[in-house]
Each structure stands twice: as structure tokens, then as C-alpha cells.
Amino acid sequence: MEGIYAFCVGMLTACGIFLTLRGRTFSVVLGLTMLSYSVNLFLFASGRLSIDSAVILGESEVYADPLPQALVLTAIVIGFAMTAFVVILAMRARADLGNDHVDGKDPNEIAASMALNKKGEMN
Amino acid sequence: MQHWTILPILLPLFVASAMLLPPLSSRIQWLRIASISTLAILTIIASIQIFTVIDEGTQLYILGGWSPPFGIVLVADKMSSLLVLLTSFLALCCMIYACAGHDKGGEFFHPLFLFQIMGINGAFLTGDLFNLFVFFEVLLIASYALLIHSGGKNKTQAAVHYVVLNLLGSSLFLFGLGILYGTLGTLNIADMAVQVSQLPESETIIAKIGALLLLIVFGLKSAMLPLQFWLSRTYSSASAPVAALFAIMTKVGIYSIFRVFTVIFGDNAGELANFTADWLWPLALLTISIGSLGVLASPTLKVLTSNLVVISAGTLLVAAALHSELAIAGALYYIIHSTLVTAGLFLLADVIAKQRGQAEDRLVNSRALSQPRLIGFGFAILALTIIGMPPFSGFIGKVMVLNSAETMATRLWVWPVILFSSLIALIAFSRASSKLFWKAPNNKNAAVEKAHPYEITAIALLVFGAPLLVLFGGPMTEYVIQAAADLHNMEVSVYPLLPEESL
Numbered sequence: 330m331e332g333i334y335a336f337c338v339g340m341l342t343a344c345g346i347f348l349t350l351r352g353r354t355f356s357v358v359l360g361l362t363m364l365s366y367s368v369n370l371f372l373f374a375s376g377r378l379s380i381d382s383a384v385i386l387g388e389s390e391v392y393a394d395p396l397p398q399a400l401v402l403t404a405i406v407i408g409f410a411m412t413a414f415v416v417i418l419a420m421r422a423r424a425d426l427g428n429d430h431v432d433g434k435d436p437n438e439i440a441a442s443m444a445l446n447k448k449g450e451m452n
Numbered sequence: 453m454q455h456w457t458i459l460p461i462l463l464p465l466f467v468a469s470a471m472l473l474p475p476l477s478s479r480i481q482w483l484r485i486a487s488i489s490t491l492a493i494l495t496i497i498a499s500i501q502i503f504t505v506i507d508e509g510t511q512l513y514i515l516g517g518w519s520p521p522f523g524i525v526l527v528a529d530k531m532s533s534l535l536v537l538l539t540s541f542l543a544l545c546c547m548i549y550a551c552a553g554h555d556k557g558g559e560f561f562h563p564l565f566l567f568q569i570m571g572i573n574g575a576f577l578t579g580d581l582f583n584l585f586v587f588f589e590v591l592l593i594a595s596y597a598l599l600i601h602s603g604g605k606n607k608t609q610a611a612v613h614y615v616v617l618n619l620l621g622s623s624l625f626l627f628g629l630g631i632l633y634g635t636l637g638t639l640n641i642a643d644m645a646v647q648v649s650q651l652p653e654s655e656t657i658i659a660k661i662g663a664l665l666l667l668i669v670f671g672l673k674s675a676m677l678p679l680q681f682w683l684s685r686t687y688s689s690a691s692a693p694v695a696a697l698f699a700i701m702t703k704v705g706i707y708s709i710f711r712v713f714t715v716i717f718g719d720n721a722g723e724l725a726n727f728t729a730d731w732l733w734p735l736a737l738l739t740i741s742i743g744s745l746g747v748l749a750s751p752t753l754k755v756l757t758s759n760l761v762v763i764s765a766g767t768l769l770v771a772a773a774l775h776s777e778l779a780i781a782g783a784l785y786y787i788i789h790s791t792l793v794t795a796g797l798f799l800l801a802d803v804i805a806k807q808r809g810q811a812e813d814r815l816v817n818s819r820a821l822s823q824p825r826l827i828g829f830g831f832a833i834l835a836l837t838i839i840g841m842p843p844f845s846g847f848i849g850k851v852m853v854l855n856s857a858e859t860m861a862t863r864l865w866v867w868p869v870i871l872f873s874s875l876i877a878l879i880a881f882s883r884a885s886s887k888l889f890w891k892a893p894n895n896k897n898a899a900v901e902k903a904h905p906y907e908i909t910a911i912a913l914l915v916f917g918a919p920l921l922v923l924f925g926g927p928m929t930e931y932v933i934q935a936a937a938d939l940h941n942m943e944v945s946v947y948p949l950l951p952e953e954s955l
Contacts, residue, residue: 349620357616364623372626375634397633400582404626407589411622414596415615418608421600425608431616433609 330378338374341367352436354419354429361415365408372401456504457513457528459497460536460573463490468566483562484551490566491544494573498537505533506931510938512579512949519951521643525579527949530935531784532576535707538788539576539700542795542914543569549799549910550693557602557691564601568594568697575704579949580640581632581666584708585625588673592618595701598694599686610682610689617672617682625669631662642949645715645942649722656723663717667709667728674705675765677739684746684758692802695754696795696914702761703787706768710780713772714939715946732773737869739766744876753801753813753888756880757794760838763873764790770866771853780936782852785929789845789921793838796914800831803903803911804888815887822902828889830915835881837918840874845921850874852929 341363348360376394384395419429426433467490476482505511505528513526528536547565555561571591578584596618600611633639635655636647651659672679683702687695713728721727743766746759764786771783801813804827811818821827837844850870857866921928938944 345623349616354612361616361619361623364620368623368626368630372630372633375630377634396639397630400629400633403582403586407586407622410593411589411619414593415619418596418600418611418615422608422612425603425605431612433605433612 330380334370334374334378338367338370341370352430352432354422354431357431358412358415358419362412365404365412369401369404369408372404373397375400455513456497456501457511457526457577458515460494460501460540461526461570461577463494463497464566464570464573468563468570471563471566472560480556484555487547487562487566488544488551491540491547491569494540494569495537495544498533498540501528501533502530502537505530510944510948520579520949521638521640521951524583525640525949526577527579527641528577529945530931530938531707531710534784534931534935535576535703535787536573538791539569539572541917542700542791543697545910545913546693546697546795546799548906548913549696552904552906552910554602554691554693560597561601564594564597565697568598572700572704576707579642581629581644581712582639585622585629588625588704589622591701591704592622595694595698598697599690601694602691604689606689610686613682614686617679621669621672624665628662628665628669631658631665635659635662640950641711641715642946645718645720645946646950648716648724649720651722651724653723660724660727663712663724663728664731666712667731670705670708670712671735672705674702674709674769675739675762676705676769677735677742677766680739680742680762680765683762684750684755687758687761687798688752688754692799695758695798699761699791699795699798702765703768703791706765706772706783706787709769709772710783710939714775714780718775718940720942726775729773729775732769733865736766736769736773737865739763739769740869740873741766744873747876747880750880751814753804753815753884754798756815756884757797757801760797760877761790761794763877764794766873767850767853767870770870771856774856774862774866776856776858777933777936777940778856778858779853780939781929781933782849782856784932784935785845785852785921786849788928789837789849789918792914792917792921793834793846796830796834796911796917797838799907799911799914800827800834803827803907804831806901807903808888815884817887817891821889824889826908827903828885830911831885831889833915833918835885839877839881843922844918845925846918848922848925848929 345360345364345367348356348363351357376397379391379393381389382391382393383389384393384398386392423429428435467486470476471483476486511528515524568591571587571594574587575584575591578587596611596615599614600607635658636644638644638647675683687698690698717724719725740763743759743762746762747756750756750759767786768783771779805813807821808818837846840846840850854867854870857863
């Protein structure tokens with residue numbers, strides 16, 4: 330179980346980091362969301378994985394650590410609010426800047442305008 | 453008296469919530485009165501708290517009565533109560549400035565501002581790492597909204613970078629917390645300090661990874677070298693009162709570095725004792741260098757000030773790398789000084805920008821200011837202070853940090869870098885002031901609005917902080933030395949915060 334769990338967390342983190350490094354806000358937002366999923370799973374595992382154990386004393390023979398579950402709950406709520414904010418911000422940036430690139434400039438347009446400038450200088 | 457420790461968090465929370473509701477929400481005058489009086493009361497509470505801490509020692513506030521390693525605690529020791537006072541005073545000045553009309557650019561400026569204060573105060577006061585994360589998020593989400601407040605292309609673009617970077621930082625923070633909880637079994641700072649010395653050898657490397665992840669996060673907040681590129685753009689595009697308030701935000705990161713890497717991974721951490729110093733040394737010195745380069749290359753006064761924030765962060769990181777009592781004491785003094793002065797410069801840059809018409813705060817020849825004497829006087833004091841000229845507070849702060857480099861090897865690294873950065877700041881400011889004040893043709897034809905009395909009051913409060921820090925230099929240095937000694941002493945910073953049976 331640990332192996333599969335670790336693989337999932339690692340895979341989510343890797344995808345999250347890859348997507349965050351992309352140039353457009355949509356994939357960056359997706360990447361941040363994936364990162365927050367992986368971090369939630371990771372936090373959950375920090376109390377060690379166990380089966381058939383309740384977080385309440387006396388309900389089962391072994392009991393699970395309740396703190397990571399509380400931490401995950403907080404992290405989920407905060408992550409959700411932050412994702413909502415970054416989605417709105419990305420849409421606002423799309424409206425204000427006219428494109429959805431993180432730097433606010435379309436790389437193709439930059440190249441084109443630079444070529445134009447050169448031409449202008451030559452003329 | 454017992455509940456005073458939590459007031460710097462609760463008071464802004466309640467007032468800000470009340471501001472969202474009908475009787476207050478639509479009346480700007482009421483909102484202004486409410487926020488200024490709240491911040492004034494906060495400043496008074498924070499000063500009283502300092503005297504309480506001096507008299508009675510560290511104040512421990514146990515929420516809900518759950519005993520420390522398990523419940524949530526707030527800790528007001530000498531360092532955190534000093535920083536809470538600094539935050540409240542700075543916020544008061546920024547709010548007075550904002551009331552000159554900067555708060556009308558968009559909705560909800562006042563509640564957002566108070567939520568941010570709540571987050572900053574909470575980050576300073578909290579006694580466990582998960583709550584540090586929560587308060588970081590509170591101050592961040594308020595700062596995201598404040599940054600894009602009153603809109604504009606520049607702000608939106610700066611905000612996209614800032615928000616994405618900080619969200620990444622939050623994820624890393626949680627990864628670090630997860631690792632540390634998995635190895636140490638607790639997130640209470642005092643309890644972690646006890647547990648880390650008893651860590652089995654097989655787990656030290658994992659705990660080290662967790663701690664380094666935290667260092668990355670705090671480095672991002674405090675603008676440590678490879679993570680400082682967001683700063684100048686964010687700070688220079690934010691509106692003046694917000695940028696001035698952000699001057700304390702990098703210090704939250706520095707404070708967390710001091711707290712975590714002195715109390716938990718400090719001298720008593722066994723194998724992990726002070727292991728971050730190796731990382732902090734080169735990064736701190738390089739941060740100062742890149743800040744100095746930025747200062748020289750700055751086209752506007754706001755960008756110049758932002759780069760000064762980077763230099764001051766580097767200087768503070770040097771103190772963190774030295775990790776001695778004297779260094780931390782010097783750093784605490786330097787934090788107060790640099791926060792107030794950079795905030796003053798951000799506000800002044802805005803006043804200058806308004807009076808120079810189209811040239812704004814760009815360092816080019818342009819028409820004269822309408823109040824050259826008043827603004828020039830304030831600018832001169834702030835510039836001399838931040839450069840570190842005697843007799844102002846920057847001099848004392850820098851001397852304290854320089855003096856704490858005790859061995860020859862550290863001196864050879866620290867002294868030239870810090871002194872050279874001061875020289876560069878001197879050059880940059882001479883150039884800036886000659887462009888802004890002297891090379892201006894004396895044409896009085898354009899009718900320019902004069903600075904609002906609120907704006908002058910706010911800047912004056914910040915400007916006079918510099919000489920006051922020197923006049924009360926004696927008690928101040930005594931206090932910061934005591935605070936740093938407390939931080940290093942496990943008998944004060946750890947054991948009293950835990951019940952006896954858990955030791």
C-alpha cells in the first residue's frame with residue numbers, strides 16, 4: 330500500500346511541477362491544483378498509513394493519529410480558497426493583458442515586434 | 453490582562469468583519485475612523501504587552517485550555533511582542549497615509565488591510581508551525597487582494613507572478629510540515645526543539661530535508677537570492693500605502709527563519725545543530741550583492757526602494773547565518789530601522805511622483821516639486837538613515853551586525869560586502885536626489901496639488917522614527933540583546949512553554 334501511495338503522491342507532484350512551469354495561466358492553475366492535491370495526500374500520510382484504525386480512542390484496537398487529518402482538512406479549505414482566487418486572477422489577467430501568458434506577453438508577438446523594430450531601424 | 457496576548461489577532465479580525473456589514477460598510481469616513489482607531493489601540497496594546505513581557509517574562513496563551521504540545525498556543529516573548537508593536541505602528545502610519553484618498557480606488561480596502569494586520573500579528577505570535585502556515589495564508593490572501601487593489605495592467609501582472617509563486621511556496625511549506633511532523637511527531641515549536649535532539653540517526657536526514665524545504669519557503673517570503681525576483685516588481689507596482697505595509701512582509705520570513713532555525717534547529721539540535729548556516733552564508737552575501745546591483749540599475753525611486761528592501765533582507769540573512777546572540781540582536785534592531793525607513797521611502801516616492809506630473813518617480817530631469825524643502829528634508833533623513841550614516845539608526849544597526857562577526861574569516865566576508873552595499877546605496881541616492889531635487893528647473897507655472905496633511909503626518913511619523921531609535925538607542929539595544937539571548941536560551945524559549953511531564 331505504501332508503494333502505491335508514494336507513487337501516486339510522487340506522480341501528482343511531478344505533474345504539478347511540470348504544469349506550473351508552463352507558460353500559460355490555465356496550465357499553471359491546473360498545476361497548482363495538482364500540487365495541492367498531492368500535498369494533501371502527503372500530509373495525510375505523515376501520520377503513517379494504517380488500516381482499520383479509528384481516530385477515536387476505544388473504537389478500534391489500534392487508533393490512527395488524528396492530527397494529520399485535522400491538518401489536511403485545514404489545508405484543503407485553504408487550498409480551495411486559494412485556487413478560487415488564482416482562477417479569478419487568471420481570468421482578470423486574461424482580460425487586462427489581452428492574453429493568457431504568465432508574463433503577460435505572447436512570445437510569438439514579442440519575436441514579431443522585435444523583427445519589425447529591426448526593419449524599422451534599417452529603413 | 454491574561455487575554456491581552458490574543459488581542460492583536462482578535463481585534464483586527466472583529467473590526468474587519470464588522471466593516472463588511474451594513475452600518476459601516478458604505479460610509480468611508482466611519483471606516484477611516486474605525487481603522488485608524490483600531491490600529492492606534494493595537495499600537496497601545498502592543499506597547500503595554502512589551503512592558504508586561506519585560507516585567508513578567510514570556511506570556512503563554514493557551515487557546516481552549518488544551519495543554520501545550522497538543523493544543524494551539526500563542527507565545528508573546530520579547531522578540532515577537534517587539535515585532536507586533538512594529539507592525540501595529542507601521543500599519544497605523546500606512547493607514548493614515550491611505551486615508552488621504554488612496555483607500556477609495558476600490559472596495560474593501562479597510563477590511564483587507566486589517567485582515568493583513570491580523571495575519572502578520574498572528575504569524576509573529578503563534579507558537580506552532582501549522583498555525584504559522586495558517587497565518588501566512590491569511591496575510592497572503594489579504595496581500596493578494598491589496599496588491600491588485602484599484603486595478604491596472606501593471607498590478608494585475610505583478611499579482612499573477614506574486615500569487616503563483618506564493619501558492620507554490622505554500623505547497624512547499626505543507627510538504628515541509630508533513631515531513632517534520634512525520635519525523636518529530638509534533639508541530640509545537642517548543643516541543644519540536646525538545647524532540648529534535650532525541651531524533652534517531654536514521655531520521656535526521658529526513659528532518660533535514662523538511663527543514664530545508666521550510667528554509668526555501670521562508671527564503672521566498674524574505675526575498676533570499678534565487679527567490680527575490682518577484683519583489684521589486686510587486687512592491688513597485690503596489691499602491692503606496694500597500695507597498696509601505698509590505699515592507700514588514702519580508703520581515704515575517706526573516707522572523708520565521710530566526711525562530712525556526714534558532715529555537716528548533718539551533719545550538720541544541722544535536723546532529724542538526726545550525727546546519728542551515730552553510731546554506732545561508734553564500735545566499736545572504738549574494739542577496740546583498742544582487743540588491744546593490746539592482747539599486748544601481750533602478751530607473752524609478754520605487755524600484756530603488758524595493759531593491760533596498762532586498763539589501764536589508766540580505767543583511768538580516770547574514771545575521772541569521774552568523775546565528776550568534778549578538779547577530780540576532782543586531783538584526784532585530786536593524787529590522788525595526790529598515791522597516792520604518794523603507795516604508796517611509798515608499799510613501800515619499802508616491803508624494804514625489806504626484807508632484808512631478810508625467811515624470812512620476814522616474815529618476816530623470818523634470819519639473820520642480822511644489823514642496824521641495826519639506827519633501828527634501830524628509831528624503832534626506834530617510835536616505836541618510838538607510839545608507840547607514842551616523843548619527844541615524846541605520847548606522848547603529850549596521851554596526852551591531854558588523855560587530856557580531858567575531859572571527860576574522862567571517863569579518864573578511866561580511867564587512868566588505870555590507871560596507872560596499874552602503875557605498876552603492878550612497879551613490880544611488882546622491883544620483884537620485886540630484887535628479888529629483890536639484891536639477892529641476894524652477895518653473896512654477898504648473899498648478900500642482902500639494903501633499904495632503906494626512907500624507908505629511910504619516911511620513912513625518914516614519915521619518916522621526918529614525919532619530920528616536922537613536923535617542924532611545926540605549927534601552928533599545930538592551931532590549932534586543934535580551935530578546936536575542938532569550939531566543940538562544942532553551943531555559944527561556946522552550947522549557948517554560950511545555951508542561952513538565954512532556955519534557
